[in-house]
Amino acid sequence: MVQSRKTALKENWKRKSLKQPALGELALLQEIRARAAGMATSATVKSRVQLGIGDDCALLRPRKGEELAVTTDLSIEGRHFRLDWHPPESVGHRTLARGLSDLAAMGAKPVAAFLSLGLPRNLTVSTAGTRSWVERFLDGLLALAAEHHVPLAGGDLAESPIAIADIVLTGAVPKGEALLRCGAKPGDRIYVTGSLGGAAAELAALQTSPEDFANATESSAIRPHLFPRPRVAQAVWLRKHGLASAAMDLSDGLSTDLAHICEESSVAAEIDAAALPLGPGATLAMALHGGEDYELLFTAPQSAKLPPKIAGVKVTAIGRILPARTGRPRVVLLTEKNSKPVSVPLEPHGWEHFRI
Amino acid sequence: MVQSRKTALKENWKRKSLKQPALGELALLQEIRARAAGMATSATVKSRVQLGIGDDCALLRPRKGEELAVTTDLSIEGRHFRLDWHPPESVGHRTLARGLSDLAAMGAKPVAAFLSLGLPRNLTVSTAGTRSWVERFLDGLLALAAEHHVPLAGGDLAESPIAIADIVLTGAVPKGEALLRCGAKPGDRIYVTGSLGGAAAELAALQTSPEDFANATESSAIRPHLFPRPRVAQAVWLRKHGLASAAMDLSDGLSTDLAHICEESSVAAEIDAAALPLGPGATLAMALHGGEDYELLFTAPQSAKLPPKIAGVKVTAIGRILPARTGRPRVVLLTEKNSKPVSVPLEPHGWEHFRI
Numbered sequence: 001m002v003q004s005r006k007t008a009l010k011e012n013w014k015r016k017s018l019k020q021p022a023l024g025e026l027a028l029l030q031e032i033r034a035r036a037a038g039m040a041t042s043a044t045v046k047s048r049v050q051l052g053i054g055d056d057c058a059l060l061r062p063r064k065g066e067e068l069a070v071t072t073d074l075s076i077e078g079r080h081f082r083l084d085w086h087p088p089e090s091v092g093h094r095t096l097a098r099g100l101s102d103l104a105a106m107g108a109k110p111v112a113a114f115l116s117l118g119l120p121r122n123l124t125v126s127t128a129g130t131r132s133w134v135e136r137f138l139d140g141l142l143a144l145a146a147e148h149h150v151p152l153a154g155g156d157l158a159e160s161p162i163a164i165a166d167i168v169l170t171g172a173v174p175k176g177e178a179l180l181r182c183g184a185k186p187g188d189r190i191y192v193t194g195s196l197g198g199a200a201a202e203l204a205a206l207q208t209s210p211e212d213f214a215n216a217t218e219s220s221a222i223r224p225h226l227f228p229r230p231r232v233a234q235a236v237w238l239r240k241h242g243l244a245s246a247a248m249d250l251s252d253g254l255s256t257d258l259a260h261i262c263e264e265s266s267v268a269a270e271i272d273a274a275a276l277p278l279g280p281g282a283t284l285a286m287a288l289h290g291g292e293d294y295e296l297l298f299t300a301p302q303s304a305k306l307p308p309k310i311a312g313v314k315v316t317a318i319g320r321i322l323p324a325r326t327g328r329p330r331v332v333l334l335t336e337k338n339s340k341p342v343s344v345p346l347e348p349h350g351w352e353h354f355r356i
Numbered sequence: 357m358v359q360s361r362k363t364a365l366k367e368n369w370k371r372k373s374l375k376q377p378a379l380g381e382l383a384l385l386q387e388i389r390a391r392a393a394g395m396a397t398s399a400t401v402k403s404r405v406q407l408g409i410g411d412d413c414a415l416l417r418p419r420k421g422e423e424l425a426v427t428t429d430l431s432i433e434g435r436h437f438r439l440d441w442h443p444p445e446s447v448g449h450r451t452l453a454r455g456l457s458d459l460a461a462m463g464a465k466p467v468a469a470f471l472s473l474g475l476p477r478n479l480t481v482s483t484a485g486t487r488s489w490v491e492r493f494l495d496g497l498l499a500l501a502a503e504h505h506v507p508l509a510g511g512d513l514a515e516s517p518i519a520i521a522d523i524v525l526t527g528a529v530p531k532g533e534a535l536l537r538c539g540a541k542p543g544d545r546i547y548v549t550g551s552l553g554g555a556a557a558e559l560a561a562l563q564t565s566p567e568d569f570a571n572a573t574e575s576s577a578i579r580p581h582l583f584p585r586p587r588v589a590q591a592v593w594l595r596k597h598g599l600a601s602a603a604m605d606l607s608d609g610l611s612t613d614l615a616h617i618c619e620e621s622s623v624a625a626e627i628d629a630a631a632l633p634l635g636p637g638a639t640l641a642m643a644l645h646g647g648e649d650y651e652l653l654f655t656a657p658q659s660a661k662l663p664p665k666i667a668g669v670k671v672t673a674i675g676r677i678l679p680a681r682t683g684r685p686r687v688v689l690l691t692e693k694n695s696k697p698v699s700v701p702l703e704p705h706g707w708e709h710f711r712i
Binding site: 051054055056057058059060061062064067068070071072073074076079080102103105106112114116117118153154155156157158159161162164166168170171173175178180181182248249264 | 416511513520
């Protein structure tokens with residue numbers, strides 16, 4: 001049995017006294033508070049975060065005419081990441097990226113993040129000149145947070161038999177202007193940002209030889225699985241220009257996520273296999289079902305003029321929205337068989353990771 | 357190794373397709389969505405929650421002149437609760453109560469809750485006519501949510517080797533009027549709501565004979581540990597009447613939490629041992645250090661007229677705020693030794709639960 005107290009060690013990163021404090025944990029709390037306090041945040045973010053770490057709650061102040069988008073994403077050791085596969089920086093980066101990508105799906109600008117962290121004690125210990133697992137986790141998380149100017153405004157910390165991280169992201173969006181899943185109309189074109197399937201391809205390589213990735217960092221190469229790029233700037237651009245009729249982020253894979261848009265919008269869709277922008281090393285199956293690419297999937301009226309790139313990231317038309325018809329599949333894939341065009345139903349098949 | 361996917365089974369309680377869905381998990385998601393959708397919420401709450409479960413984020417719309425308080429609390433099996441001690445309804449109730457109590461500490465009105473839940477598969481299974489653990493967990497959580505008119509607006513769900521629940525509470529408070537820890541002034545009186553130490557006394561009894569508590573429900577008796585009552589109405593009353601100079605909730609125990617107020621307000625304090633309102637079965641030590649009472653601890657100017665009860669809960673003056681002086685303890689306890697009044701330093705000693 002673990003030794004424990006009735007409350008977690010921390011609420012809102014506020015240090016709580018312990019009868020016999022473990023030095024590593026207290027040092028960790030101090031480090032998190034210091035690093036969160038030292039984060040560079042823009043004046044516009046600061047104006048929305050009235051009170052951060054240090055009281056019972058953080059206080060957020062959306063500006064006049066704004067709504068606050070809220071999302072929460074749970075990452076569990078052995079399920080969303082593995083200690084023997086993923087560098088700690090990648091786990092921290094991915095934890096935050098999942099939440100940022102949900103904000104992007106709504107066209108919201110990040111305001112503040114909250115992190116609940118459960119950790120086995122050994123992950124908080126530094127050994128002989130190396131940084132501890134959690135310090136490297138924070139390196140990855142805070143680097144991405146700094147890039148998106150999103151402060152860590154609170155959270156909770158507890159000892160746990162396995163590593164878990166729950167991330168909460170809050171974002172601002174003008175009232176009534178959030179990008180939703182439900183606005184796609186027949187005739188709309190379907191677009192994706194970036195490329196698809198690269199995350200699944202990199203995960204397959206990681207699974208085969210994790211030692212090749214042990215020291216992977218964000219800057220070392222394109223790392224669609226280990227260091228995905230949430231498309232916040234691209235989504236905010238789309239929202240500001242009023243071009244997207246529906247949007248979501250590609251976390252489960254195109255086949256699954258497009259089915260969600262069709263369901264919520266009461267429409268059907270067809271995808272051109274030849275048009276799909278494949279990521280590095282990706283097969284067609286990975287692009288269709290791989291998931292975790294954290295690209296944007298969106299629809300726009302045929303008349304909308306989309307630029308070839310938004311905020312430096314390419315945009316590709318991959319298909320069309322159709323009217324929903326009884327007896328017709330929700331989503332079909334236009335492809336070729338024996339050099340002849342065929343249309344096959346595209347079932348939602350999220351890529352299965354961590355297979356037994 | 358667990359079988360797993362790259363994302364959790366759910367984001368914002370949105371059902372995601374699985375190649376081989378486990379019926380219990382999908383049924384659970386459907387149950388949570390249905391129960392959350394069916395919750396009675398007041399019109400004022402509805403106006404602040406523009407979009408709940410079903411898209412990538414929820415959308416909250418604070419009213420003009422309001423700030424949004426945000427808090428997150430992590431509960432981990434073996435650390436914050438035990439499956440062999442706590443009835444599932446109690447775990448659900450306590451999960452939400454911790455967050456509500458943080459909102460109360462700021463004088464904020466609950467707006468929306470978000471729940472990230474990690475569960476071993478067996479806790480989702482109903483056996484022969486009994487409700488599953490998670491159904492009973494939700495019974496407890498949603499009953500308290502309904503009482504406080506706070507909708508479940510999103511969350512995340514994943515399979516996990518141990519049970520974990522991270523609760524996020526958002527609340528509304530007029531700009532600049534949140535109750536903070538930092539406003540206590542020398543001369544202020546110190547107050548608590550309700551009684552202290554009852555939660556520690558009940559936990560001691562639970563530890564001795566958990567079988568006596570297996571079917572405890574909220575309505576069966578006063579259950580300060582199993583079913584604590586967050587003091588939201590009392591805190592909102594205090595904030596509206598502008599009486600409290602500082603406030604927080606008693607989660608770690610009076611000795612620890614009062615030290616926080618003194619630290620944040622740069623003051624000292626003295627407590628009258630004889631004035632402390634002891635909970636059922638509580639010793640003085642439990643009242644001082646027990647924690648988890650989730651009562652309000654607040655200070656008010658000497659001139660403030662506090663009623664004997666606020667929203668049906670008694671309020672007791674227990675001491676005074678003093679100037680901080682170098683070499684004097686932060687907090688002292690006024691008590692008796694051999695029938696003579698003495699003043700002893702009160703060190704912060706949170707009660708240690710689940711001792712090895």
